[in-house]
Amino acid sequence: MQAATQEYTKEYGVTPQTTMKALVFRGPNRIGIEEVPIPKPGPGEAVIRVTLTTICGTDLHILRGEYPVKPGLIIGHEPVGVIHELGVGVTGYEIGERVLVGAITPCGQCHDCLRGHLSQCGGPIGGWRFGNTINGSQAEYLLVPFAQANLAKIPEDLTDEQVVLLADIASTGISAAESADLRIGDTAAVFAQGPIGLCATAGARLKGASLVIAVESDPVRTTMAKKMGADIVLNHLTQDVVAEIKNLTGGKGVDVAIEALGTQATFESALRVLRPGGTLSSLGVYSGKLSVPLEPFAAGLGDHKIITTLCPGGKERMQRLMELVRHGKLDLVPLLTHRYSLEQITEAYKLFGERQDGVIKVAIRPSVPRKQA
């Protein structure tokens, strides 16, 4: 619970009008909707009423106890909402404005932020706070730190569903081609077409790749990859993907390979399909030890680059991405395959965790605002 809320609670006492529903993590495989206090913003903070959020693969890791967070935490980190209350010092915003809030909430003022590493704000991935070190977005209200840097106003002509994925997965996915400095006419291969991989495919297309080869075996995701801009989708279960990619590029290999899963197998394949001097842009979160195969390379790593990128943050980037949606250059709504109310969120977790029914992303919509909002 935030300091602002504690003060508020202490000063006024919690009353029905001051509580909200939220998904609280109580330990591995123990989550549930609870009634908790609505947060109050301190200086530089804001509280938004969440109108749309999602479940991320990271939330599944938390649920299963694979990524440790403190019991009692509200999880979730992809929020769209309406400004409910503004703390002292937040200027240029008004109550009632619709905003997209990034999964990463950089302060903009520390050494890492000022160097341009917003996701590293304040130390190793300190920038990721929601549902990690502070309460997250699977709730009716959300306290946003460093609000000035992290509230991106949503243009009137865009719906919540059009922008919600820009908070995290699209911001991350699209960054792969950017980090790799993909040039107009370059070829790209994107390994795995989960939500982030699908956005990486869209990003490679947006940045001007001539040929985007996606790798995926799931038929729903294969279809979606084409919708996102893949020219060809290879099936790693039935095809020799490395040989096929070499073949599709006249024997040379691709200019940019994007890894979007986080396994040894996809990392290795991504390295093996690179042309000499190509770039591996890595988005996946690996665990254990990662092994770099050297035998495909004539000398060491052969002029290759391996670039890893976490979700870039900050409102400026989200605004740029919203402009792409607004002008018809990017449409991520098809990725939202299922929709649930906040009350039904545990069902959504089950469906998403078991990858039932061709699910790609689930949209979670907290109930119609209750009277206190």
Add this chain to the structure above:
Amino acid sequence: MQAATQEYTKEYGVTPQTTMKALVFRGPNRIGIEEVPIPKPGPGEAVIRVTLTTICGTDLHILRGEYPVKPGLIIGHEPVGVIHELGVGVTGYEIGERVLVGAITPCGQCHDCLRGHLSQCGGPIGGWRFGNTINGSQAEYLLVPFAQANLAKIPEDLTDEQVVLLADIASTGISAAESADLRIGDTAAVFAQGPIGLCATAGARLKGASLVIAVESDPVRTTMAKKMGADIVLNHLTQDVVAEIKNLTGGKGVDVAIEALGTQATFESALRVLRPGGTLSSLGVYSGKLSVPLEPFAAGLGDHKIITTLCPGGKERMQRLMELVRHGKLDLVPLLTHRYSLEQITEAYKLFGERQDGVIKVAIRPSVPRKQA
């Protein structure tokens, strides 16, 4: 005339089988088809049989005596053809292969080329040779210097018309957004929608601009600008373009402004519509003195960048651009509004020079190969 041809002529004498038709510049407003020797390639050179070429705005400047070239020169610099003969030392190519040849023919081995400034090969714009310092492409055959670096093989599935504009105007136009380092989601304004401006519009779209604003008054070019990727086309004759662009970008100005005409007016407007810290990417060739207005800027030039780019050269870039065409990301065929045989080229010059009949680019096709080919 090239050394190789002279030697050939001297040794064998010119016979009917060794001559070709070509457009020869004889002085201001004096051009005509003449019968001249087919060139012979020296070491490192190639001769191609030209299957398609065009007329460029620069050719009009030459015709009018505004850009000086030596009388007797064959002009033209946008060639597509078939390899007719290869000089000693050109490897990896075969007679009969279809190739695109750049307007700029860098050697790849001088100080400028090795630094990456291919268009400056050997000194200030030494890289532009065809129809400038050596014979050009408005002929049945063309001698290509530094063939190894400048013959880009055309994939079988592409027609001559699909690739001919990549030799110069598209290579130049698309480079504007690249030189400006336009980022995904950035906004861009492109001043003037002549052939190069239209390609600059396509380039801004290809590089991931969210909003591409074109500026043009001609209705044919306005329609074409939309086809190339402009979201909005403003008419500078009827609208306050600077105010309108500021308005369309929420008062901020565009991230990138592209100048594609070469006049004081478009240069000034391009500077005035930039956001603080924005980039003016200049493609136009100015004459006389260019004046930089300072009063729109709070301090000096206000963190702006002004980047000028000539046609980037080399086969690697042309091959990348051909891949874009091949995979459906770029279609320049609509710019070829008129088609002529080489014999009719003076008519084509007249139409193109007077901008009759909505002409954008004219395609010139030398006659069906005669028996000596």
Add this chain to the structure above:
Amino acid sequence: MQAATQEYTKEYGVTPQTTMKALVFRGPNRIGIEEVPIPKPGPGEAVIRVTLTTICGTDLHILRGEYPVKPGLIIGHEPVGVIHELGVGVTGYEIGERVLVGAITPCGQCHDCLRGHLSQCGGPIGGWRFGNTINGSQAEYLLVPFAQANLAKIPEDLTDEQVVLLADIASTGISAAESADLRIGDTAAVFAQGPIGLCATAGARLKGASLVIAVESDPVRTTMAKKMGADIVLNHLTQDVVAEIKNLTGGKGVDVAIEALGTQATFESALRVLRPGGTLSSLGVYSGKLSVPLEPFAAGLGDHKIITTLCPGGKERMQRLMELVRHGKLDLVPLLTHRYSLEQITEAYKLFGERQDGVIKVAIRPSVPRKQA
């Protein structure tokens, strides 16, 4: 006067212990030391007791009425000091710590800052506030906005004099070679060796130029240019500088030309000495119209780049520059040719304004802390 001070004043009344000495601008050519309230920090702000500051060329423009500021303003923007008081929400700092504060005070949280244009914070050069839109540093105390982003802690082993010039002129001057992307072994010419030009010379050396040619006629500055890293200093009054620079670079011209004065003559010379495809990095603040000569260029601007840079801001950069000083890579103390107390500052203005006695920069040291500090 700041809101925090007004509140303080209103609440407590101004008492002798709450006032300080400061240089107040009252109109063109009307400045003088006055007794004014010590500011109080609002949320996110800090007050530092100034231990060292300077006079900048810009202050002379203000004094002469050439750059408009509101009468009543305390001027000056190069401050070193000790933290006197911290506003709510400033964390990681303690009263008594020594800090360098940039001339530019970016918020880190607006669109411009998050894009990396810190000097454009909040709009055209909004980032420059001290002695421009808010009270400046020629005073005993200074209110620092956005303190979190702008207080750079001074390592213990560095003196005030070693770091004071990093707040503005060295940060600006060194950025010229950085903005130009000068490569190891490149050649550079720096036009004018005033305080910023001298730092630009140091920057070109620091970034690995093989040959740094400075242009200056003043003998004191010529000597200092060599101390800062110039290999050669040319005198534009007695030498044909353009011809000489071409000659020194084997006829090619320099890779990077830096303009550090802001006149038509230096701008033109800087353009004329560039090699094809070279970069003009412009630091000077021009007035009126700037004319770009085109006749030295074979085509338009010939692949040149013109990059303008204002003072980059933020504590991260200042800390990096302090590390250079700390490890003996940069020594700017020789530029501080004269030292004055705050009480003597009008004398300092006279000497600096008239460029008497070989002055380069003057150091202003407010009196020994009085009892209220």
Add this chain to the structure above:
Amino acid sequence: MQAATQEYTKEYGVTPQTTMKALVFRGPNRIGIEEVPIPKPGPGEAVIRVTLTTICGTDLHILRGEYPVKPGLIIGHEPVGVIHELGVGVTGYEIGERVLVGAITPCGQCHDCLRGHLSQCGGPIGGWRFGNTINGSQAEYLLVPFAQANLAKIPEDLTDEQVVLLADIASTGISAAESADLRIGDTAAVFAQGPIGLCATAGARLKGASLVIAVESDPVRTTMAKKMGADIVLNHLTQDVVAEIKNLTGGKGVDVAIEALGTQATFESALRVLRPGGTLSSLGVYSGKLSVPLEPFAAGLGDHKIITTLCPGGKERMQRLMELVRHGKLDLVPLLTHRYSLEQITEAYKLFGERQDGVIKVAIRPSVPRKQA
């Protein structure tokens, strides 16, 4: 043996005047001076009379059979010499001119070269030819392919010893900081101070690092590291280098870590000392499998970059580096600890291979030119 030589031999027969001494590799641990034909240049080639060369660590790998080359090959790839004969088509050079020739001999005209990957010329490290796929420099004469792109004229005021190391180890070593895009004031750690590591140390200093930390245990190399620009040298045998580097950088880690040995241990340490978002610039040639430790990173590889670079080639770069030497910014002569004639080269191999007598690099000087030269 080259085609040109074979033709020459066939046509004229080998006579005493047409042979030279050269070190020939006959199989693992079997090398010796032999009398072989002086090569003749074909089109675009040149023959230089070698006046200085060296032995590289790679030559030791070849000698030991660890890197396979064809028996009969002349090895060595760091040549300085005088132009002896020029093939057809090489222009701008004259017999008798002194030249530095790179270890990498890019053609400048293939897809890889035109993209800027000179070391990958024609396919995976095709750019490295001397003493690998064609005869090398440990001989009296050397045939240089693609002479136009690879002969860098030596300024008159530089000696052979001043430039010989720029052909390979300095070009490679210095590139580490460049590939990492090290910024002015950044901190750097360089793991291992062999010849390449020492040059990497010089490169980090040249590019403007504030603090260069070298890691080395050998006392001779420790002393040399300081001469090359290391501020501090840590001894990995007696110190916890990772902890110490963290400590020296205020707990943050370095901005750039350079690996210059090619072992799992140095690679791992280099990764572990990086600040979040830092760059590992890898020069070493690893063998077997390389393992990437993940536990030091909070998420995946945590925004890190791993950049590998082989020797950049081409005369433009060598000329830039020579200018650094010429203007006193770089002095590599101290690395030449031992000097031998070509006749003594097997002794030199023994000393260098066993790292006797504090050897860093050996200079090999073919005998005084014999009459045929």
